[in-house]
Amino acid sequence: CSFLFHFYSSIIFLLIMHYAKEILSCIVLTFIFYLYVSSMTAIIYRKVRCSYLSLGQSLMPGGHVNNFLISVFCRKLFDDCHPSVSKKHYFFSYIGENILKYHNKDQFKLIQNTFKGASLAKKIDACELLFFPICHCKHWFLFVVDLQNCQFVFMDSLFLKKSRYQVVVSEMLVGNFKHLWKEIVDSEYSFDNFRIVYPAMPRQGNG
Structure with missing residues (x-):
């Protein structure tokens, strides 16, 4: 039995060595093809792209x-109902994330340019709702500034209002947003009547 084991093991080893170059080439080609396809554009909508990966x-x-x-x-969402009609703005996630982590001049310039650009479609201080999807610590939530009803709304399917995550996030976001709004949009605007709201919503079970 020991002899047969070594005999067949030797044959398998020789076969692997014989075809090693072909196997390696196949693996490399597969990997290159994967990288090529992954980087290809799966969705392109009004110059906004999303790759297959x-x-x-x-x-x-x-x-x-x-x-x-x-x-x-x-x-x-912008195209489905223009802000001039909907009185809503939907901002790309990196804008909300930069508001959350705001601390330097580059971020200020980015947010300033974004707010000014959005105002070309509809002045943001004349809107009713501003939507900021945000990914923080690999978790998504939605921050909504409800200018009509004077509310900062946090929609989070995992973390509740009193969770450590939301306590930190809400304090940073609301504080930074107020500061940036006064610096960029309206220095006289008052947020005194605004309240923070966590509406009831379905809970995710994979937290």
């Missing part, structure tokens, strides 16, 4: 929604 990672079971896919949705 981003789309696959967003929709696969247990996957994580990619910011590029969120950007496509934001652009689609």
